Amino acid sequence: MTIQELYKEGIFRLKQARIAEAELDAWYLLEYVTGISRTMYYLKQGETAEEQAAERYFDCISRRAQRIPLQHITGEQEFMGLPFIVNEHVLIPRQDTEILVEEALSHLSGNEQVLDMCTGSGCILISLEHYRKGIRAVGADISDEALQVAKRNAESLNADVTFLKSDLFEQVAERYDLIVSNPPYIRTKAIEELEEEVRLHDPMIALDGKEDGLYFYKKITEKSRKHLKQGGWLLFEIGYDQGEDVAKMMEKAGFTEVTVKKDLAGLDRVVSGMYNR
Template identity: 40%
Template sequence: MAKTVDQLLARLRSALKAADFDDPGQEARLLLGGLLDLTASEMLSRGDRPVSSADEQKVEQALARRLAREPIYRILGHRAFRGLDLALSPGTLEPRPDTETLVDAMLPHVRARIADTGGCRILDLGTGTGAILLALLAEAPEAEGVGVDLSSDALVTAARNAEAHGLSPRVTLIESDWFVNVSGRFDVIVSNPPYIPTEVIGGLDPEVRNHDPLAALDGGADGLDAYRVIAARSRTFLEEGGTVGVEIGYDQRESVSGLFEAERFRRIAALRDLAGQDRVLVFAPA
């Protein structure tokens, strides 16, 4: 006999609770809703709806993956970021809400540049899914941008996301090791670079350690390798009056600021995420 939505929801919740997941109810709702394309209210109103055997099998396969600590949004293959539904792939970080802080920080600078000059060129270093660049472009129709990544897989995914949201005409994607293949100048440079010290990676949650690409996590011995490159080279690619915004680890505010100040930048903003942790720094040439 076919199981109902309610029965599958109970099955997921029970299995996740037995495996000591922190919030089995919420996880069960996210997973089932994503797999069956049901909103939270639809799961309530259609709880007695029978589920096909194919969908039931899909749910069981997804549950096995989650019990093996694969992140929910990796299982679903996409995640929302600032109102954009973004496809994920093995070569991309899963965009997280904390990174929306970087969009919040840089959008006023993008809009100010547009107000002054009629346009804004954005460079996104380590673009991954394209989340930061696409979010900025979606909210600033006069802007255009270049997304850079060393991963060809990430660039394919970013192109797919740009196309899905009608942003492809304003996006150029380049395979490059940071600035190596980049040319021209930009009004805004943004990056969420790898910033986790190498020795810390082995202790990360398995959802991150085993599923996010290592190249997007490993920031070198002290976690600052990428910031050294960005600080040293940004001035060459920055238009007069331009700004640089970077995401940082919770304990990197002063160390990253010092790297930029040594390259004759001044910190003009420091923002915290929703958890109150230092998350974003914004710099302008001194």
Template identity: 45%
Template sequence: MTWQALMKEELERLRQADIPEADSDIRLLAMDVAGCTYSTLILRMAEEVTEKQAQRLHAYVTERMTHKPCQYILGTQEFMGYEFATAEEVLIPRPETELLVEEACRIAENWKDTPDGRKRRVLDLCCGSGCIGISFSKLRHGRDLVELADISDAAIALTKKNRERLQADCAVIQTDLFMQIEGKYDMIVSNPPYIRTDEIPKLMAEVRDFEPHLALDGKADGLYFYDKIIREAREYLYEDGYILFEIGQDQLDAVRGLLVENGYTDIKGIKDYAGLDRIVTARYLKSCVQ
């Protein structure tokens, strides 16, 4: 059997199982089995596959038919040009989250030297796989002191794994939000759980049945972690320090309101590639708090 025939056969299995984006999934899975890029695979379509390759792709597709995400099947996900390891107990990095890293880097590029010559400190809170903080550190070439924090054992283990595989100079802290955090930061970035509890059963099967609810559930109104982080972060931000969040598409006004109530200023919303509200940035000015 040729690659073309095998992929056609396995693609039909994905379609019959109502797998979303089946065409792109079969390409991704076949690329892993063939060990090459898709452009190279196209040139090999008339080649015969080995029995081992056919069995491996068939097994991948069988897993995918259960709606298990390809990122968990293959164990990796590209983010900001870096290949991150994934784990089933940890949220998969999303393309829209790259906007959070891009905005954090944009802000950092405008930083001037501190009066005392210290390095800037950056905290990635609720770090999950570590994709935000590690990417920021890599893109900034280690100019800042970056710390990544999460409550989950699995997230901490995966972040450490990604730190090593990408050779990032970051500290990793296991903590329930700020409980084990010390000192002040120039920037806090966070992609906290923000799905309303009653919305989780309505999510697509790939998310609902396979991704960790601990990383999704933002409690009844989806704002629990924003409210808590915004209030507590005031003790951990330097004067004029920045806070950046990823948000749900309908949460901009609510998160902006929480920021205003707690003395933050220069609040800005940023839309994602689909034109939906996705990122919020703000500065904390203690002198403005009444």
């Protein structure tokens, strides 16, 4: 079987399994298994594929056909131009979340104290530290498994960050110039309607925002006031239909300059506000 035939068979099997982006996923898995680039593929597509590589490729294709996320197979996802380790214990970093990071960066010069609440893989915090060297960065999460992934990412990316296990602010003692969070925000009943890759493979603890999806926004908004310095900023990633509710919640809690920012699709994605003690 040639490399081209290998790739085409991968596409066929994923289409049979009704994987939406069959061609793209088949390509990523080919690249992952063989290390071949697009340019090299066109030069070598007629060459015979190594038997071991073919077996490994079809094993990966089979796993993807079972709706296992591509990133759980490759163990990696790019975010903010950086490679992050991911597995079943953390949410896969998504492009929409880069809007949150970019907004947070606009409030940082490089000497602030920053807290990332519900840090997960650490992608938000590590990205902030990478692009604003000098910040004192702390990430908090209740999950031991997620924190292990975050620490591995910090080590692989040489990030000067600290992680702590905490049920929200339970173990947080200091005050910060900026608190950022992408908390669980899916309504409990809506989780059943999510695609299998998310519903069956993302950690439930990172998805479930309780009955109305706003549980963690309420908790974090309320508790963050004790942990923000004068003029400190709180920034949230939100679901597309939560902008108004979260903005009103922050204003009621005493935050000013509350703003809702949209993502590239024109949907509400980030809410930010400043707290004057």
